[in-house]
Amino acid sequence: MAEKKSATQKEPVRLREKKLANGNVSLYLDIYKSGKRAKEYLKLYLIEETNAAAREQNRRTLATAQAIKAKRMIELQTREYEFTKEYKTDTFFLDYYRKMCEKRHQNPESQGNWGNWRSCLKYLEIYCDEMTTFKEITPEWILGFKEYLNTVEKDTHKKTNKVGSELFQPLSQNSKVSYFNKLRACINQAFEDHIIPTNPLRGIEGFKQVEVKRDYLTIDEIKMLAATPCKYPYLKNSFLFSCLTGLRKSDIEKLTWGEVTKFGDFTRIVFKQKKTGGQEYLDITPQAEEYLGVRGENHELVFAGFKYGAWTLLELRRWVLEAGITKDITFHCARHTFAVLMLDLGTDIYTVSKLLGHRNLSTTQIYAKVVDKKKQDAVSMIPNIKMED
Template identity: 50%
Template structure:
């Protein structure tokens, strides 16, 4: 939100200049001009999230006595969009594994995310020192989530560890050289198409894949929530809804002429 606010208004603004017009213009900027990292317009949920954080800051300013009146009063919020949770089936994930990618590092990182549920931001900064092993727990990762700042201990499979190959120095990144860009997104799409997958797959879909496969294969939702590092169970329930929708689709596939 702060990044977009600085783009919208690059010069310093005092609190006395924050009025309803400023709020409306910032909202319009988010709606029509703001760009996401991949060079696309913001999704409906991103607009909802950023504007919500902006309004929360204004409410806090009123609470702290900095503002007498909240300038966002009377300005409608963005409506929250229906979350899209695209994911790969186990068969599709296997096809991706068996298909060559022009960026092997990107492929390994994506597969590792699908096997562990880690976000891009946590994979990109993952150090060898954070991958640990004990006789009781097997392999696990001790890290702090970049998004939530929560300290996590995430068990990972032996297969996920084997994917990483020989360990490097403790202070070195596991996926050294991994970068986020529109070009890497293009190479990811090309890899998927080469594997015969026509879905609109982004890197974050690997995390969705992990969550939906865990639920599909019988892991209870509370455990999946903990593995994903969610603070609230309702965040994980979005994936459960996806599974329920797939069950309904399957139930309707058998049709008889009665």
């Protein structure tokens, strides 16, 4: 049963009983701290033990009460010892976050990830201020930032549009996933660095990732595009080159002739991915090589004049429509096209992953979902169930 009262209370938290008018017993905690006493009623009750079921119910009730008591003991001890010199809860949150951003900026393999960290920083700078310390990073603060991401406008640090206006664009679900995960990583690191004594993220769920539909072109549609004139030849060449190599638009924009070499019978592209900083060696086919055009000086851009933006996207979509293709195509769809084309031709997923420069095989496996050939082959093996006459 509950602990009996004593003249000298040795523990800061005691489990007590209070008899109620209906005969039941209410359980509460008698908490003593810094010369002050407080009561916390648990809304747990013991009933008269008239049978085995009642005794079992009381046993479970007491177990619950003891668990709450143990939790309160830990909380009191944490409050007493956690804010010592061992922890640095007065550290400014934004300064700490920026240092984590800078580490990723300096790491060549984290360039793409650094962009997401930097984007998240823009929203954190609006949500809190420069004087915010880790002492203020509570579960409520974190939930507040999560709600902020739910309601804030995309690129709000650049725009003045208001919620409710026709131009208002919320953050995409996957952007919210990314930004909340950056905050999570920062707080987890602060916990590891003994900046904070407890992790306020415990029990808080992030956003759920949604699967994005990946539009791509079939081989017949690529042929249609190749046969259709484009107002800007460098746009046509760069897009079809991406379809045949899988290079990202950011790597095509900066590709120089010095990165295009001969390697035996192949033409090889030797470059560093702009997104990840990884060194890549990509052998291309003679068909893809044709879209490079006439070779220039090593320092010159291969696709001179190509710069991706809203205007380029508009021209790309005009060209696609003129080819009779009604899909919603962006430049990145060329990379999707290459991935699906390779898988559909039977290339193993590991090789496709290397061709795309992916760090993790799981990234490439997303493309496998849109390839139906193996599934079609599998169901085609089902024998005929009809009886022959």
